[in-house]
Amino acid sequence: MPEQLLRPAARLLCVDPSGAVLLLGCVDPARPHLVHWIAPGGGVEPGEQPHEAVVREAWEELGLVLDDLGGAVARSDDAFSWAGQPIVGQNSWFAVRTPRFDPVARGMSDDEAAATVGARWFLPDELGSLPAGEVVEPTRTAELVRRAHATLPAEPHRPTARVLVVSRLDGVDRVVLVSTAAVEGGTVWFAPGGGVEVGEDHRAAAVRELAEELRLEVDPDDLGDPVWVRRHRLPGAVDLREVYYLLRLDEHGLDLDLARVDAGFLAAEGVTGVRWFTVDELERLRGAAAGEIVAPRDLASRLPALLAADPSAGRPAAPVEVPV
Known part of the structure; x- marks a missing residue:
């Protein structure tokens, strides 16, 4: 078993006026039968702050231009594995009110694009009743979305x-x-x-x-x-x-x-x-x-x-x- 990797990361909750959140569907090559629904974002690169990372990732994965999102709305350590590598994502969570939109990826790597199988807006309650073969990670995502919806300004x-x-x-x-x-x-x-x-x-x-x-x-x-x-x-x-x-x-x-x-x-x-x-x-x-x-x-x-x-x-x- 490979040694567990600690990975500082930044995640973005795009929450629409109804309280739905945009998640990306990803397939781990080690578990191709399972779709993982995750918030857009990724690793914090050397020299970056989490806010800089989430703004960069929003452009690369969603084609979304963002500026000042304020501070992180939550921080969490979330264990998962990818391609057989155990990882602890040291996540800084940011949130923004947006209208519903269809992502236009502008900077995904070939590996990221191949692993991403779709994007979908979910209401928090829907995340607790996904069909077989689909999971949301981390499981606390619905709770974070509800909190963001309650505290974000109403204006997109x-x-x-x-x-x-x-x-x-x-x-x-x-x-x-x-x-x-x-x-x-x-x-x-x-x-x-x-x-x-x-x-x-x-x-x-x-x-x-x-x-x-x-x-x-x-x-x-x-x-x-x-x-x-x-x-x-x-x-x-x-x-x-x-x-x-x-x-x-x-x-x-x-x-x-x-x-x-x-x-x-x-x-x-x-x-x-x-x-x-x-x-x-x-x-x-x-x-x-x-x-x-x-x-x-x-x-x-x-x-x-x-x-x-x-x-x-x-x-x-x-x-x-x-x-x-």
């Missing part, structure tokens, strides 16, 4: 990519914004962009959204690194986790004609307007009476410093967190 986590599209006309910088009806009434103006789809990263989502919303085709490398991050929780709706990119059209020889946008597509997406704003116009809008707002609310004061930065100096090592 929604990774979002936005782009500050800037052009200079007669020596004055302008930024293009789109508008929609604000939850509290009136109109809100914000940078083009939208939700990151399963299997996409933020940059790919930003490129897709620019093509869809503005009919603007860009190379992913034109976007550089993110410049801002912003979290905006909309009670009863979604937990927005926004990543902002800066695109200077002049630097990349690009042109944007707002007359070419697909008004029908935008209307179907809930967009009510699209236009250029100078910083002065944003300042006047911020000081105007209620009815029109800009998101983030301090865009007019933040944008000049961002645009004044020397592009040759590169972007900040980490994006700046901006308030709602």
Whole structure:
């Protein structure tokens, strides 16, 4: 019998609004008759923290882009065996509220892909009555899911990519914004962009959204690194986790004609307007009476410093967190 292996690991509980959890079905080559249902995740690599590991594994196994999940919701030592090797998984458990989705693996090894036979959403009670030939590991999974469902925010986590599209006309910088009806009434103006789809990263989502919303085709490398991050929780709706990119059209020889946008597509997406704003116009809008707002609310004061930065100096090592 091989010596027992201690394996630090990170596991992710994706819990939908009904309290169901996404598990992966795996088959151990030493026990091919049995399907093991386990939470996505895996070993913590040297130099990684458990949170870093679970974010990486979420992308590799599910195609899910995550950022700050907070601390682990539980820790456990769980004994199992794989390919005849006894293992104690020293698991750090993380949880996130998501809508139901179909995983799109983006980085599984060949061995991992061969051992994974499916994915399924389970309510906790279903985990206690699996058919013959199927088991859930560890057995405490249902208890952890119930606890996560009771404590997670109700709003699903929604990774979002936005782009500050800037052009200079007669020596004055302008930024293009789109508008929609604000939850509290009136109109809100914000940078083009939208939700990151399963299997996409933020940059790919930003490129897709620019093509869809503005009919603007860009190379992913034109976007550089993110410049801002912003979290905006909309009670009863979604937990927005926004990543902002800066695109200077002049630097990349690009042109944007707002007359070419697909008004029908935008209307179907809930967009009510699209236009250029100078910083002065944003300042006047911020000081105007209620009815029109800009998101983030301090865009007019933040944008000049961002645009004044020397592009040759590169972007900040980490994006700046901006308030709602």
